[in-house]
Amino acid sequence: MSAPGEIRYIDHPHPVSGVTNAKLGMWCFLASEIMLFGGFFSTYVLLRAGNPAWPTGSHLLNVPLAALNTVILITSSVTMVMAWYSLAIKSLPKFKMYLGLTILLAFAFLVVKGFEYGMKFEHHIYPAKNTFYAIYFTMTGLHGLHVVGGIVANLYYLFPGSKMWETNPEQFTGRIECAGLYWHFVDLVWIFLFPVLYLL
Amino acid sequence: MSHHDHDHHGHHHDLPFWRKYIFSVDHKVIGVQYAVTALLFLFVGFTLMMLIRWQLAFPGQPLPGFLSTLFGDANAPGGIILPEFYNQLGAMHGTIMIFLGVVPLSVGGFGNYVLPLQIGAPDMAFPKLNMLSYWVYFIGGVIMLFSFFVTGGAAQSGWTSYAPLAVIAQQGQTFWLIGMVFLITSSLLGSINFIVTTVQLRADGLSFFRLPFFVWAQFVTSFLLLLAFPPLETAGVLQLMDRLAHTSFFMPSGLVVSGEALAISGGGNPILWQHLFWFLAHPEVYVLILPAMGIVAEVIACNTRKPIYGYKSMIYAVVFLGFMSFIVWAHHMYLVGMSTEMSAFFQVTTMIISIPSIIILTALLLSLWGGAIRFNTPMLFAIAFLPMFGIGGLTGLPLGLAASDIHLHDTYYVIGHFHYVVAPGTIFALFAGIYHWFPKVTGRKMNEILGKVHFFFSFIFMNGVFMPMFFQGLAGVSRRLWDPTQYAHGLSTQPLNVFISFSAWGLALAQIPFILNFFGSIFAGKKVDQNPWEATTLEWSAPTPPPHGNFLTPPVVYRGPYEYSVPGQKKDFWPQAMKETN
Amino acid sequence: MSHSEAELKNQVKVYISVFVVLMFLTMVTVAVSYLHLSTLAAIAVALIIASIKAGLVACYFMHLISERTIIYAVLGLTAIFFLVLLITPVYSV
Numbered sequence: 001m002s003a004p005g006e007i008r009y010i011d012h013p014h015p016v017s018g019v020t021n022a023k024l025g026m027w028c029f030l031a032s033e034i035m036l037f038g039g040f041f042s043t044y045v046l047l048r049a050g051n052p053a054w055p056t057g058s059h060l061l062n063v064p065l066a067a068l069n070t071v072i073l074i075t076s077s078v079t080m081v082m083a084w085y086s087l088a089i090k091s092l093p094k095f096k097m098y099l100g101l102t103i104l105l106a107f108a109f110l111v112v113k114g115f116e117y118g119m120k121f122e123h124h125i126y127p128a129k130n131t132f133y134a135i136y137f138t139m140t141g142l143h144g145l146h147v148v149g150g151i152v153a154n155l156y157y158l159f160p161g162s163k164m165w166e167t168n169p170e171q172f173t174g175r176i177e178c179a180g181l182y183w184h185f186v187d188l189v190w191i192f193l194f195p196v197l198y199l200l
Numbered sequence: 201m202s203h204h205d206h207d208h209h210g211h212h213h214d215l216p217f218w219r220k221y222i223f224s225v226d227h228k229v230i231g232v233q234y235a236v237t238a239l240l241f242l243f244v245g246f247t248l249m250m251l252i253r254w255q256l257a258f259p260g261q262p263l264p265g266f267l268s269t270l271f272g273d274a275n276a277p278g279g280i281i282l283p284e285f286y287n288q289l290g291a292m293h294g295t296i297m298i299f300l301g302v303v304p305l306s307v308g309g310f311g312n313y314v315l316p317l318q319i320g321a322p323d324m325a326f327p328k329l330n331m332l333s334y335w336v337y338f339i340g341g342v343i344m345l346f347s348f349f350v351t352g353g354a355a356q357s358g359w360t361s362y363a364p365l366a367v368i369a370q371q372g373q374t375f376w377l378i379g380m381v382f383l384i385t386s387s388l389l390g391s392i393n394f395i396v397t398t399v400q401l402r403a404d405g406l407s408f409f410r411l412p413f414f415v416w417a418q419f420v421t422s423f424l425l426l427l428a429f430p431p432l433e434t435a436g437v438l439q440l441m442d443r444l445a446h447t448s449f450f451m452p453s454g455l456v457v458s459g460e461a462l463a464i465s466g467g468g469n470p471i472l473w474q475h476l477f478w479f480l481a482h483p484e485v486y487v488l489i490l491p492a493m494g495i496v497a498e499v500i501a502c503n504t505r506k507p508i509y510g511y512k513s514m515i516y517a518v519v520f521l522g523f524m525s526f527i528v529w530a531h532h533m534y535l536v537g538m539s540t541e542m543s544a545f546f547q548v549t550t551m552i553i554s555i556p557s558i559i560i561l562t563a564l565l566l567s568l569w570g571g572a573i574r575f576n577t578p579m580l581f582a583i584a585f586l587p588m589f590g591i592g593g594l595t596g597l598p599l600g601l602a603a604s605d606i607h608l609h610d611t612y613y614v615i616g617h618f619h620y621v622v623a624p625g626t627i628f629a630l631f632a633g634i635y636h637w638f639p640k641v642t643g644r645k646m647n648e649i650l651g652k653v654h655f656f657f658s659f660i661f662m663n664g665v666f667m668p669m670f671f672q673g674l675a676g677v678s679r680r681l682w683d684p685t686q687y688a689h690g691l692s693t694q695p696l697n698v699f700i701s702f703s704a705w706g707l708a709l710a711q712i713p714f715i716l717n718f719f720g721s722i723f724a725g726k727k728v729d730q731n732p733w734e735a736t737t738l739e740w741s742a743p744t745p746p747p748h749g750n751f752l753t754p755p756v757v758y759r760g761p762y763e764y765s766v767p768g769q770k771k772d773f774w775p776q777a778m779k780e781t782n
Numbered sequence: 783m784s785h786s787e788a789e790l791k792n793q794v795k796v797y798i799s800v801f802v803v804l805m806f807l808t809m810v811t812v813a814v815s816y817l818h819l820s821t822l823a824a825i826a827v828a829l830i831i832a833s834i835k836a837g838l839v840a841c842y843f844m845h846l847i848s849e850r851t852i853i854y855a856v857l858g859l860t861a862i863f864f865l866v867l868l869i870t871p872v873y874s875v
Contacts, residue, residue, distance in 0.1 A: 005323075005748065005749025006322060006749075007321075007322055007323060007325065007327075008400070009400050009401070017399055017400060017850060018852070019850055019853065021325040021396050021401075023853075024395070024399060024852065024853070025325065025326060025395075027853050027856055028391075028396065028426060028856060031426060031427060031856050031860040032388055032391075032426050032427065032430050033430070034861075035428075035430035035431060035860065035863065036430035036433055036434055038431065038863075038867045039434025039435065039867065040434055042476070042867045043434065043438065043449065045868060045871065046469060046472050046475075046872060047449070047467070047468065047469065049872050058815055063812065063815070067808065070808050071805065071808060074801065074804045074805065074839075075801070077839060077843050078800075078801045081797055082794070082797065085790070085793055085797070088790055088793075089790060126445070127445045128445055128446040128448075128464070130448075130465045130467060131449065131465065134447035134449060135449075138438065138441055138449075142437065181844055184839050184843045184844045185844075187839055188839055188840065191832050191836050192832050192836065194811070194832075195811055195815075195829070196828070196829075196832075199811065199814075199824075199828055200821075200825055200828055423859070427859070428863075472871065475870070475871045479867060526866060538873075541873070542870075
């Protein structure tokens with residue numbers, strides 16, 4: 001029985017649904033994100049199907065850099081889940097190391113992306129050039145914004161947010177799991193973006 | 201297992217004023233904030249309509265009195281509404297009513313205030329997120345209103361912002377798009393909160409099939425908001441790209457504007473905008489109606505002193521309705537040149553979706569049968585909702601069938617159809633909700649005489665405004681015309697425009713008793729106890745007004761939501777949380 | 783997510799194995815692009831490989847394989863509407 005006025009299932013799961021509030025909330029958020037990127041993939045399909053002269057991505061875009069970014073992001077997903085695992089086995093130092101690595105890899109992703117965009121801009125290739133570049137810049141740009149969001153959240157959890165480990169370790173572990181869900185989703189989107197934009 | 205870091209319900213009475221009433225995380229305060237803000241926006245949207253009605257009744261005539269100089273030379277030189285200003289009025293009337301008025305009131309206002317109480321929860325699952333939702337909505341609203349004052353004025357390409365017109369429009373459209381991004385974000389955060397709260401925080405004993413229908417309606421609505429809004433966000437981003445970065449997502453090749461070819465790459469598709477827009481905008485209309493149906497169910501059950509007829513069927517129907525609402529959207533697009541296969545698909549799904557609507561309407565109607573009906577003000581609005589929604593729904597049928605839609609698309613018939621559902625439909629239900637729950641929020645009842653005057657004249661004038669529109673539409677009068685009399689069919693139906701406009705201004709006057717009643721009753725209304733309607737649902741078991749945390753002890757639920765007139769009981773209602781007999 | 787001690791010990795092995803498979807599939811994805819398959823085949827192969835990678839990330843990194851019904855229900859509903867959104871506009875071209 002909870003005390004009056006106390007919100008339940010913050011640090012332990014609901015007996016029937018089996019999840020905490022934060023986890024259900026994060027999955028709902030990810031569902032909306034699936035629909036958001038779905039709108040963009042739908043746009044891509046419609047524009048490409050209507051344009052017989054659509055170029056092959058690998059002819060115009062930098063595949064090696066993007067492949068490198070794919071490796072970087074997948075690795076960061078591993079370090080992210082290891083960060084959660086470290087909390088599950090109650091090791092705060094390991095958690096900080098893995099979360100720090102995740103953040104560094106995320107920055108590396110953005111740096112590589114910066115080079116990619118820079119090379120395009122040097123050749124005066126901007127979104128307005130044609131619909132291929134329009135969708136390329138918009139989708140990778142929006143994905144990049146999501147990477148930035150993940151970095152901000154992870155920095156918060158690495159520094160001020162980690163204080164919660166002392167007062168409520170279960171809730172903090174749950175928060176990192178949710179941050180991980182978000183981060184893996186960002187990785188997932190890239191797993192589809194990479195072949196669709198760069199290879200097909 | 202005790203954790204003391206839930207500061208939001210720790211020492212609530214010690215919080216400073218700005219944290220208690222401005223940046224509050226209490227769902228009740230947030231609910232009132234949403235409701236008050238939404239009512240103000242509804243007033244703004246209503247005012248825009250009254251200006252539109254002047255131009256339609258007396259095309260090209262200067263506005264009367266002080267209004268002739270109020271809008272400046274850019275909008276109404278000499279008091280004559282310019283076509284550009286008229287288009288702003290139209291586009292913003294729709295936008296404000298839907299996104300800043302009705303949905304924030306029904307979901308943000310009623311949903312936030314009532315839902316946690318009805319499920320026996322102390323608050324929403326994410327109180328801080330709730331607060332954020334409200335303020336993001338507020339900012340979005342400010343951006344929208346601000347757009348009236350920039351050069352070129354507010355958005356003027358319809359609330360539907362079709363490309364390519366909206367892409368080449370002036371900067372007001374950019375404000376509209378940015379405002380929409382804020383509103384969509386607010387809606388998203390709110391819908392996550394509602395879903396998690398309903399799944400996780402129901403009181404012990406409150407299974408899904410013991411929930412009040414209002415909660416089910418809000419629950420389904422939240423899924424619609426969660427999954428349907430993102431593609432509009434996508435579309436908004438793409439239109440912003442087209443406008444600001446000069447991409448051509450929606451711009452076809454070869455566009456010529458004012459004699460000059462546009463300097464864009466082309467290769468885009470205006471129909472893409474329509475698909476992405478209507479993918480949201482169709483579920484959005486169910487967002488407009490579902491909470492209203494929820495309110496009507498509560499008011500009818502309470503004021504007939506019997507359970508809702510077909511409660512379970514209504515639940516299955518509303519879930520099925522929510523699902524179907526995602527696969528009917530292109531019935532707004534029958535005239536774009538789609539294939540007969542696609543048209544057939546959407547006609548079929550549109551016909552199918554009428555079935556759950558009818559089930560819900562019929563169940564509510566049958567709930568009246570054999571009831572000991574109390575004809576108080578909320579009940580009058582709730583009962584009136586039924587035939588008004590019926591007319592709205594039935595007039596949707598010739599629009600949902602492509603053959604008849606060819607004649608009726610983009611005419612006043614459409615305006616009549618959707619207004620019947622939203623205005624004497626949803627808005628009447630919202631009035632019912634205000635009269636019904638006012639005593640829970642304030643501890644006082646609103647005045648019955650003023651309420652009945654409000655109802656009677658609103659009902660008459662609502663029909664006066666919208667019924668003639670069907671005849672205008674059948675005669676072929678198009679939507680969004682600054683001067684319908686330039687066409688013969690518009691000229692012949694012009695007397696209807698005069699009649700409609702006077703009805704609209706009468707409708708405005710009919711709201712005066714409501715406004716007086718609302719504010720007057722806060723201070724001088726008849727004081728009542730915590731359950732003045734003798735209702736069964738959990739919000740009436742909470743003190744009035746409910747304290748922070750809502751219930752003195754967490755409630756336990758023993759029965760369904762509408763145990764009225766149970767044989768063998770002394771009283772004609774048996775509250776859900778009452779263990780013993782009543 | 784409450785894991786038992788024994789379950790936890792296994793987790794790291796699972797994560798490393800999934801990582802290796804993901805690296806391998808990434809190489810395959812790039813390699814296949816050099817085969818210059820027909821457009822339809824290229825799309826099919828790329829999407830299938832991407833879906834397998836996505837499935838692995840979802841099931842193991844996001845713990846979806848041991849998740850509860852409510853999560854599956856939300857995702858299932860989303861998947862249906864995602865597909866509707868993706869497929870329908872093609873028919874209007």
